[in-house]
Amino acid sequence: MIMxxxxxxxxxxAATFEGQSDAxxxxxxxxxxxxxxxxxxxxxxxxxxxxxxxxxxxxxxFDFFVVSASFLDIVMANMSANSLKVIRVGPQLARIxxxxxxxxxxxxxxxxxxxxxxxxxxxxxxxSVINAFALLSLVYFIFSVLGVFFFKDITSGSQIDGYMxxxxxxxxxxxxxxxxxxxxxxxxxFDCMNT
Numbered sequence: 444m445i446m447x448x449x450x451x452x453x454x455x456x457a458a459t460f461e462g463q464s465d466a467x468x469x470x471x472x473x474x475x476x477x478x479x480x481x482x483x484x485x486x487x488x489x490x491x492x493x494x495x496x497x498x499x500x501x502x503x504x505f506d507f508f509v510v511s512a513s514f515l516d517i518v519m520a521n522m523s524a525n526s527l528k529v530i531r532v533g534p535q536l537a538r539i540x541x542x543x544x545x546x547x548x549x550x551x552x553x554x555x556x557x558x559x560x561x562x563x564x565x566x567x568x569x570x571s572v573i574n575a576f577a578l579l580s581l582v583y584f585i586f587s588v589l590g591v592f593f594f595k596d597i598t599s600g601s602q603i604d605g606y607m608x609x610x611x612x613x614x615x616x617x618x619x620x621x622x623x624x625x626x627x628x629x630x631x632x633f634d635c636m637n638t
Contacts, residue, residue: 446555452478472520479513486510583619590615593635600634602627 455474486506490497497503594609609615622628 448478448481476517479510479517482506482513483510583616583623587612587615587619590618597635600631600637602630603634607631 452475455471455478459468459471489503489506493503498507590609591612594615595611597603598605598608598610603609607614607618607621609618618631622631
């Protein structure tokens with residue numbers, strides 16, 4: 444049941460858009476209250492059931508944080524603009540609390556074992572991914588330096604212009620990133636051949 448609440452809550456958070464009517468916003472706000480109440484009831488029941496051991500689990504701490512942030516978001520949303528002026532960072536804090544509702548999505552990780560296995564696999568593969576990224580960065584660095592060394596005097600062509608060229612290391616690195624996506628690399632190669 445809670446998993447369905449989390450999924451529907453994600454859909455309602457994604458349903459907001461720029462220029463929505465006040466009635467639509469009011470309906471989404473009331474739906475948010477319902478989901479917040481559901482998560483608060485779940486948190487309270489788990490707190491009663493586990494007693495003092497509730498905060499021994501990292502997931503329970505996270506659930507408690509999400510519910511607390513949701514209540515703080517509701518309180519700040521219902522405060523008037525004058526009340527928020529007392530806090531210097533009132534509007535910014537309200538926006539942050541609104542964004543914190545997205546953290547409800549991470550509650551799915553606790554409920555769905557398949558997602559836990561996926562996250563664990565990603566965690567175990569991170570050192571290898573970082574090593575591959577470091578090697579790729581070294582290749583980009585070397586070829587960017589070579590690009591400046593060989594092609595810095597080429598300033599115009601069908602693709603090479605004032606924005607995309609090899610005049611300095613930064614521009615050369617941007618050109619290498621562009622070429623690694625496969626965008627117009629033959630034309631850049633012809634520009635570099637026509638010197």
